[in-house]
Amino acid sequence: MTTSGDILKLFSKFSPRMEFSDSPSGFFGGLRAVFARLALEEEMACRADKLEFVGYPTFGSQSDNFEDVVRPFYTVWCSFSTKKSFSWKDIYRYSEAPDRRVRRLMEKENKRLREEGIREFNEAVRSLVAFVKKRDPRYKRGIQSEAQRRELLRQTAAAQAAKSRAVNQAKLREHVIPDWAKSEEAEEENPDSSGSELEQFECIICRKAFKSLNQFNAHERSKKHVKAVKQLRWEMRAENESLNLDQYMAPYSDHAQLEQCNDDSAASSFSHEESGKVQCGRTADADQNIAPIMEDTQEESGREFTEADTIFPVTHASHESSATILNPSGSDDVSERADDAVELLSQQMSTSALGQSQSTEIKKIGKAKQKRARKAAQQAQGQHPGLICTSCNAAFPSKTQLFAHLRRYDHAEPPIR
Structure with missing residues (x-):
């Protein structure tokens, strides 16, 4: 069996005066015999252990072709991996082990020695192949020819690409777009631009x-x-x-716009009311009341716009919760009754110098609302006639609230007549 030491001794046989011939002492003849012996040993080891054999190509002769012999040889042998077991590296016999523990230790040590021998042998063979590859004249000539061939292919491909680009550029310069194609392109661009604007x-x-x-x-x-x-x-x-x-x-240009806003706001508010609560006559009265008030708003001078001019809290006389109503200039948020909106506007305008006609209308609207409030209070008293404070005549829906009122304000004592 060839060992790693035997392979390392082959390096000493190579010298600058060595002949590159096929004789047994020459470069090609001697190396062909060495690699043939290594391939034979690998084949025998595979047969003994019933392993798959790897076909190692021959080193060849001086006149062999690069593509057929030289390239396949270096491709396979550069990745050489032996199939030998290197059982001769064992130093312990398993039959001499006194117990199982000692036997396992022997197996572990022998396995380590075998793996070390396999690694050294593979490295020695690969080193020999690399050493020969640098000095093989066939490989040098083949590499040069291969490099030249690749360079030639690269130049040919570059020339073909340049020629194709030149032809394409010439066609583009000679190509003339017809008038009908230009008109269609313009028509296609215009709708897109107009559509984006719309x-x-x-x-x-x-x-x-x-x-x-x-x-x-x-x-x-x-x-x-x-x-x-x-x-x-x-x-x-x-x-x-x-x-x-x-x-x-125009003296009435803004008035017409304000009246239109009032009509729209009243219509939107009436659509959300319960059926039967608001009638057409009330809508007409509200519009007539709003128009003169809005006409007088233009006569105010030096008034600044503040948050108080836009939102006003309104409390209804009925059991509905308080809501926020905008003035007629913001018709989008109006959602209450027309008569409440008119009353709000009248309260706002009362602080400024309004005419006598406006004050008369405001008083009429205020009396109507007071009348509705008194009517609601009378109805509440009719439902609970016995839950009334004799001191202040206040009505309460339950006894609990009445007693709390009496304790808080000391109204339990009868009033002094």
């Missing part, structure tokens, strides 16, 4: 753009937009008064 919705007051009509409508209903519209309206009125532009404007 799809844009912009709020000039808030300086915002929207992609769809639904978003734009939702923005118009928002409180922020309504507040901005009111602020702009007050600023424009202030500018008109400061520049004396009211005399050049």
Whole structure:
């Protein structure tokens, strides 16, 4: 059996004066015999252990072709891995083991020695192949020819690509787009541009753009937009008064717009009311009452826009909860009755110098509401006639609330007549 030491001794046989011939003492003849012996030993080891044999190619002769002999030889032998068991590296006999524990230790040590011998043998063979590969004239010539062949292929491919690019560029320069194709392209571009313009919705007051009509409508209903519209309206009125532009404007242009807003707000509020509570006559009266009040709002001068001008709390005389009602300039948020909205506007305008006709209308509306409140109080007293405080004539829905009132205000004692 050839060992790693035997292979390392072969390096000393190579010298610069060694002949590159097929004789047994020459380069090709001697190495061909060495590699043939190694291949035979591997075949015998595979047969003994019933393993699959790897076919190792021959080293060849001086005149062999690079593609047929030289390249396959170095491809296989550079990745050489022996199939020998290297059982001769064992130093312990298992029959001499006194017990099982000692036998396992012997097996472990012998296995380590075998693996070490296999590793050394593989490294020695691969080193020999690399050493021979550097000095093999056939491999050098084949590598040069292979490099030249690859370079030639690369140049050919580059020339072909350049030629193809030149032909394509020449065709592009010679190609002329017909007039009918240009007109179609222009027609295709114009609808896209016009469509993109139509799809844009912009709020000039808030300086915002929207992609769809639904978003734009939702923005118009928002409180922020309504507040901005009111602020702009007050600023424009202030500018008109400061520049004396009211005399050049139509006297009733703003009045018609305000009346239209009032009609829309009243219609939206009535749609949410219960059926039978609001009649057509009340709507007409509310519109008539709102119109003169809104006409007088333009006569106010120097008034600043504040948050108090936009939102007013209203408490209904019935058992409904208090709600917030906007003034007629923000018609999107009006959701209460028309008569309550008129009363709010009358209360707002009463602080300024209103005419006698306005005060008369406000008093009439206030009396109507007071009448409804008294009627509701009478109904409540009719339902609970016995739950009334004799001191202050206050009515209570339950005895618990009545007793709490008596204890809190000391009304349990009879009043002094």
